[in-house]
Amino acid sequence: MTVRSTAPWLAWLLVICSATIAGAQTLPSEPIALAGGHVTLSGDASATYGSDDPGFFDYTDYQHSALRLLRLDLTAAFKAGPHFTLLGEIRSENLDSVRPYALYLRIRPWAARDFDIQIGRIPPTFGAFARRTYANDNPLIGYPLAYQYLTSIRPDALPASADELLRKRSLGWLVRYSVGDVNPDIGVPLVSAFRWDTGVQAHATVGIVSTTASLTTGTLSNPRFTDDNSGRQFAARVEVRPVVGLVAGTSFARGPFVGQSAARAAIGDGRGTDFTQAAWGGDLEYSRDYYLLRFETVVSGWRLPIIEAPALPERLGAVSVSLEGRYRLRPGLYAAARFDHLGFSDIVGTRETAPWDAPVTRFEIGAGYSIQRNLLLKLSYQHNDRDGGVLLRMAHLTSVQLGFWF
Amino acid sequence: MKETVSIAVSALVSSVTLVSFVILAPERSGAVVAASPGTIRGRVELRRVVRPMERRPGVADLGTAVGRDLPNLLRSVVYLESAPRGAFETSEGGHAVMDQRNETFVPHVLAITTGTTVDFPNSDQRYHNVFSLSKTKAFDLGRYAAGHSRPVMFDRPGIVRVFCDIHSHMNAFILVFSHPFFGLTDDEGRYRIENVPSGTYGVIAWNEGTSSEARPVTVPASGVAELDFTLR
Numbered sequence: 001m002t003v004r005s006t007a008p009w010l011a012w013l014l015v016i017c018s019a020t021i022a023g024a025q026t027l028p029s030e031p032i033a034l035a036g037g038h039v040t041l042s043g044d045a046s047a048t049y050g051s052d053d054p055g056f057f058d059y060t061d062y063q064h065s066a067l068r069l070l071r072l073d074l075t076a077a078f079k080a081g082p083h084f085t086l087l088g089e090i091r092s093e094n095l096d097s098v099r100p101y102a103l104y105l106r107i108r109p110w111a112a113r114d115f116d117i118q119i120g121r122i123p124p125t126f127g128a129f130a131r132r133t134y135a136n137d138n139p140l141i142g143y144p145l146a147y148q149y150l151t152s153i154r155p156d157a158l159p160a161s162a163d164e165l166l167r168k169r170s171l172g173w174l175v176r177y178s179v180g181d182v183n184p185d186i187g188v189p190l191v192s193a194f195r196w197d198t199g200v201q202a203h204a205t206v207g208i209v210s211t212t213a214s215l216t217t218g219t220l221s222n223p224r225f226t227d228d229n230s231g232r233q234f235a236a237r238v239e240v241r242p243v244v245g246l247v248a249g250t251s252f253a254r255g256p257f258v259g260q261s262a263a264r265a266a267i268g269d270g271r272g273t274d275f276t277q278a279a280w281g282g283d284l285e286y287s288r289d290y291y292l293l294r295f296e297t298v299v300s301g302w303r304l305p306i307i308e309a310p311a312l313p314e315r316l317g318a319v320s321v322s323l324e325g326r327y328r329l330r331p332g333l334y335a336a337a338r339f340d341h342l343g344f345s346d347i348v349g350t351r352e353t354a355p356w357d358a359p360v361t362r363f364e365i366g367a368g369y370s371i372q373r374n375l376l377l378k379l380s381y382q383h384n385d386r387d388g389g390v391l392l393r394m395a396h397l398t399s400v401q402l403g404f405w406f
Numbered sequence: 407m408k409e410t411v412s413i414a415v416s417a418l419v420s421s422v423t424l425v426s427f428v429i430l431a432p433e434r435s436g437a438v439v440a441a442s443p444g445t446i447r448g449r450v451e452l453r454r455v456v457r458p459m460e461r462r463p464g465v466a467d468l469g470t471a472v473g474r475d476l477p478n479l480l481r482s483v484v485y486l487e488s489a490p491r492g493a494f495e496t497s498e499g500g501h502a503v504m505d506q507r508n509e510t511f512v513p514h515v516l517a518i519t520t521g522t523t524v525d526f527p528n529s530d531q532r533y534h535n536v537f538s539l540s541k542t543k544a545f546d547l548g549r550y551a552a553g554h555s556r557p558v559m560f561d562r563p564g565i566v567r568v569f570c571d572i573h574s575h576m577n578a579f580i581l582v583f584s585h586p587f588f589g590l591t592d593d594e595g596r597y598r599i600e601n602v603p604s605g606t607y608g609v610i611a612w613n614e615g616t617s618s619e620a621r622p623v624t625v626p627a628s629g630v631a632e633l634d635f636t637l638r
Contacts (some may be wrong), residue, residue, distance in 0.1 A: 031575075033457055042462040118469075134466075289549060317521045373539055394546075405462075
């Protein structure tokens with residue numbers, strides 16, 4: 001659902017603002033415990049209203065603009081003794097259907113050891129940002145490009161040649177190809193922060209080092225509940241905390257990206273798992289006193305089957321770099337900024353050699369004010385710049401967000 | 407949910423009561439001040455179940471969160487609704503400590519007089535970020551490591567809710583009085599308020615945001631007045 005009318009959104013925001021401010025003291029301010037503490041419920045709600053985005057810079061893989069979004073989350077944990085916890089989260093965006101965002105069993109085989117196994121729709125192993133997309137974890141309103149920006153490639157539809165891919169630069173919002181599913185649909189981000197993958201995950205911490213490994217059905221760009229190519233993605237992450245306040249992490253993931261039906265349409269049966277997404281990520285966080293700094297980079301490559309000349313190189317590459325900072329100005333008030341760049345590898349077409357998608361640079365600056373501890377008002381301004389493509393190349397976007405959690 | 411709502415409302419009511427009483431007390435106090443002070447003592451019985459704030463379900467966490475201590479929620483504060491004349495002249499700022507240990511504020515409840523400086527040491531091997539948005543005293547101490555401490559001076563009476571910005575289940579109360587006539591209960595719920603000038607006073611018991619009605623008590627010179635409370 002694309003919401004373009006401003007009136008309903010303003011009404012939503014006004015209703016939520018009035019209700020929350022008038023009834024702030026009567027809203028829950030902490031998780032709800034049931035069944036003697038065995039069941040814990042918490043929730044997040046955020047209403048965002050911002051500029052129209054005709055360049056589709058801020059659209060997510062659920063086809064919503066991150067700057068015009070009403071998001072409702074309900075999270076639950078059921079503790080069945082010291083070894084088993086069932087965790088789940090349901091989410092609705094813009095009052096669309098409710099989706100299961102997470103549902104997994106966490107097993108701690110030895111209560112005294114910091115080792116867990118998680119099975120089901122599990123949190124992302126790769127990177128740092130994907131696990132903090134909630135409104136109160138993200139100091140700004142927009143998301144890092146690597147986790148949100150829709151590139152022009154799809155797992156279920158393929159360009160026949162490099163020329164066809166070059167013609168689709170900047171059209172990740174709605175792209176159509178001649179091989180596989182020929183209907184227009186959205187492209188994929190480098191890493192999806194809006195859906196979680198399904199599989200099994202193991203996590204252990206020893207001293208200052210934490211390691212995580214997982215085997216899942218989808219890939220970073222295309223997390224899935226059901227398999228579409230009989231392949232599994234392997235992902236791993238190592239995180240080190242050498243001193244208090246410093247976290248350094250590195251991640252790796254590799255798995256079949258192209259769906260079986262698209263691969264079959266391109267090259268026939270038998271090689272459905274050859275066309276992979278492989279990615280490496282590095283992240284760093286340092287905080288002290290009133291400031292917090294975060295750096296993250298993601299390098300991703302996709303192999304696609306191409307049936308016509310000019311063909312593609314071995315991999316389509318993409319690199320993202322994100323630098324984010326937050327500073328607390330006074331109790332309840334902070335300022336934040338993020339610089340983001342997403343670049344793509346060159347490919348050779350008949351008429352030109354160019355990045356296979358249009359590089360994007362984003363600068364976002366904003367502030368957050370806590371009306372009460374769990375009611376946060378954010379304002380942000382975004383400057384987006386796209387180098388190429390057929391859509392709007394530059395956009396100045398402003399937005400306001402009210403987030404509530406318990 | 408109902409319980410949460412009623413606790414929140416009670417907290418608001420009790421905050422207003424406490425703030426208004428401590429500010430207005432000098433004008434309102436009609437108690438007779440005698441030379442020999444007495445004592446008010448008694449017991450606060452809690453007939454309601456108060457649970458420590460739960461962690462939010464860590465759905466996005468890669469593993470189980472580290473263990474934590476649970477706060478002692480059984481300690482209540484008993485205080486005079488209106489203090490005797492002259493009580494405000496003796497208030498001197500002192501020092502108190504609220505530690506951050508195993509993701510818990512220790513103690514969970516502090517009762518202090520205005521002018522007191524509270525130190526917030528971090529005894530955990532991870533960051534905490536103590537803050538409060540209370541109208542009585544808003545502050546944010548930022549992030550600091552184990553072995554470090556930062557102070558806050560409380561110069562106005564009222565209830566201050568203290569939280570950690572990193573661990574949402576960490577919370578504590580600081581009750582700031584502009585007079586010294588208050589006492590904290592022990593593990594059995596017993597309290598004692600010493601050096602109360604003889605006279606008749608209203609006394610209030612408070613626990614985790616819920617407070618009793620003010621109950622009258624007459625303190626004899628050099629004697630003891632007994633007063634028990636039940637909080638539901």
